[in-house]
Amino acid sequence: MKTALGDLELRQPRTLDEALAMLRDDGPLLPLAGCTDVYVQLEFGVMPARRFMDVSRLRELRGIERMDGGGLRIGAGATYTEIVRAPLVAQRLPMLVAASREVGGVQIQNRGTLGGNVANASPAGDSLPVLAAADAVVVLRSAADGERRVPFTAFHTGYRASVLRPDELIVAFEIPPVEGEQWFRKVGTRAAQAISKVVFAGVKGGPRPRIAIGSVAPTVVRAFRTEEALASGASIEEAQQVFGEEIRPIDDIRSTAEYRRRVAANLLRRWWVGQ
Amino acid sequence: MRFELNGQEVEVDAHPMRRLLDVLRVECGLTGTKEGCGEGECGACTVLVDGEPVCSCLVPFAQAGGTSVVTIEGLGGKHPLQRAFGDHGGAQCGICTPGMILAAVALGPNPTLEQVRVGLAGNLCRCTGYEAIYRSVLGAYEAVDDRRPAAEAPAVGGGSKADGGAAFGTGADGGRSDVAGAGRSRSNGSGADAGAGSAGKAGL
Ligand SMILES: Cc1cc2nc3c(=O)[nH]c(=O)nc-3n(C[C@H](O)[C@H](O)[C@H](O)COP(=O)(O)OP(=O)(O)OC[C@H]3O[C@@H](n4cnc5c(N)ncnc54)[C@H](O)[C@@H]3O)c2cc1C
Ligand code: FES
Ligand code: FES
Numbered sequence: 001m002k003t004a005l006g007d008l009e010l011r012q013p014r015t016l017d018e019a020l021a022m023l024r025d026d027g028p029l030l031p032l033a034g035c036t037d038v039y040v041q042l043e044f045g046v047m048p049a050r051r052f053m054d055v056s057r058l059r060e061l062r063g064i065e066r067m068d069g070g071g072l073r074i075g076a077g078a079t080y081t082e083i084v085r086a087p088l089v090a091q092r093l094p095m096l097v098a099a100s101r102e103v104g105g106v107q108i109q110n111r112g113t114l115g116g117n118v119a120n121a122s123p124a125g126d127s128l129p130v131l132a133a134a135d136a137v138v139v140l141r142s143a144a145d146g147e148r149r150v151p152f153t154a155f156h157t158g159y160r161a162s163v164l165r166p167d168e169l170i171v172a173f174e175i176p177p178v179e180g181e182q183w184f185r186k187v188g189t190r191a192a193q194a195i196s197k198v199v200f201a202g203v204k205g206g207p208r209p210r211i212a213i214g215s216v217a218p219t220v221v222r223a224f225r226t227e228e229a230l231a232s233g234a235s236i237e238e239a240q241q242v243f244g245e246e247i248r249p250i251d252d253i254r255s256t257a258e259y260r261r262r263v264a265a266n267l268l269r270r271w272w273v274g275q
Numbered sequence: 276m277r278f279e280l281n282g283q284e285v286e287v288d289a290h291p292m293r294r295l296l297d298v299l300r301v302e303c304g305l306t307g308t309k310e311g312c313g314e315g316e317c318g319a320c321t322v323l324v325d326g327e328p329v330c331s332c333l334v335p336f337a338q339a340g341g342t343s344v345v346t347i348e349g350l351g352g353k354h355p356l357q358r359a360f361g362d363h364g365g366a367q368c369g370i371c372t373p374g375m376i377l378a379a380v381a382l383g384p385n386p387t388l389e390q391v392r393v394g395l396a397g398n399l400c401r402c403t404g405y406e407a408i409y410r411s412v413l414g415a416y417e418a419v420d421d422r423r424p425a426a427e428a429p430a431v432g433g434g435s436k437a438d439g440g441a442a443f444g445t446g447a448d449g450g451r452s453d454v455a456g457a458g459r460s461r462s463n464g465s466g467a468d469a470g471a472g473s474a475g476k477a478g479l
Contacts (some may be wrong), residue, residue: 010291012291052292087357096371
């Protein structure tokens with residue numbers, strides 16, 4: 001590991017309240033959940049933080065529960081493996097199961113958490129389009145202000161930036177009932193262990209179509225205008241045109257902007273008209 | 276800090292953010308666990324924590340406290356998978372082998388090819404081209420039936436949190452690894468206790 005251990009400090013709160021008090025009184029402390037992002041940064045020596053707090057044992061962050069009215073509440077500390085194994089998620093949010101199955105390999109799925117994926121705020125996070133298309137709500141908590149709820153589509157504010165404050169933790173995600181047929185596709189170099197080049201989640205057949213796409217802009221994009229176009233009867237070609245205006249892909253080591261545009265347009269067509 | 280290592284309660288003193296991989300190899304002297312990439316990509320460092328495969332290069336030691344950890348040494352060299360990797364040429368240079376075997380252990384006995392492909396997707400191998408590895412895993416339990424009386428085979432983990440880790444503690448060889456035994460045989464890189472000497476005899 002490129003980062004010297006001697007410089008690192010780890011706090012280990014036993015309850016959520018204790019953790020939030022530590023963040024308020026003794027911050028800054030960077031939360032550690034499954035460590036599948038943080039330890040990679042430590043390994044490369046590119047992690048600026050030196051003081052950490054283990055949140056992996058906080059029971060208040062765990063659990064997957066049904067909410068009144070058909071919704072779903074998933075704790076920020078739920079791992080991909082827990083999500084894949086939860087019959088409740090398979091019933092209510094199958095596109096999240098599909099996304100979780102394609103994150104890393106089994107080893108990463110056993111540790112990596114939904115909260116970590118969202119807080120990490122990479123535009124390539126595989127769960128992000130799913131939560132955006134599902135109109136999820138992010139439940140945040142701090143010692144100062146208690147709980148606040150932020151619509152998922154307002155959570156990320158830019159490349160690796162979000163509204164999460166240093167004294168806050170993500171506690172859970174609340175997902176209202178999703179009407180319609182859910183669809184998820186990840187396009188990468190290979191299915192397992194590859195970071196997405198483009199990742200797409202869609203819902204159709206409900207009251208209105210919903211579309212979210214990752215890796216094609218600094219944050220995940222909820223394509224409201226494309227949804228609008230499709231809802232008002234636009235042809236797929238017209239919708240693809242609008243979709244192209246809503247995304248802002250770039251060239252990077254994994255792919256080119258042009259490739260991502262083509263793939264995004266193709267995914268839209270495949271999802272909407274079927275092959 | 277206390278945790279269970281290969282079926283035995285141990286107490287180990289190390290920085291809470293030290294990688295579990297380093298604690299196992301250095302503090303515990305169990306060098307069967309390999310480091311490939313150090314960033315979660317290759318799976319060479321795979322161990323079982325409470326029965327589930329994880330990359331020990333991404334686990335802070337603090338998170339192992341109170342858990343049950345199984346390394347390749349915990350299989351005692353006699354697990355059907357260890358034998359099968361030797362018999363079917365599943366181990367060549369051996370760096371990926373301990374991780375492959377532990378990821379395969381978590382699948383439980385007689386997995387399907389599809390389960391093996393998914394279960395081992397987080398383990399990379401630069402030598403075998405994978406086919407020999409799939410053959411080894413699929414052949415492992417047949418070998419038990421064909422050639423060895425069932426009673427001889429050590430207990431096999433069921434792959435679920437409830438029974439995976441615990442099964443080793445009570446298995447025939449569960450308590451064998453001694454934490455201080457840095458120089459113990461077979462722990463210095465030769466084909467992961469899988470019998471590298473016979474690797475390749477199946478003819479690839
Ligand atoms: C080999 C490999 C393959 C991967 N493949 C994929 C992939 O296919 N798709 C994908 O999307 N990702 C992938 N990842 C990235 C990573 O696994 C995910 O982003 C994972 O969800 C991160 O979760 P974690 O619990 O491990 O986060 P950690 O590393 O523990 O934390 C990540 C960030 O989230 C913050 N955080 C964690 N929990 C909370 C909380 N409750 N409240 C506030 N902040 C919090 C931490 O402070 C940190 O900033 C991969 C990683 C590796 C190493
Ligand atoms: S060394 Fe841990 S995954 Fe490669
Ligand atoms: S990496 Fe050499 S045998 Fe797999």
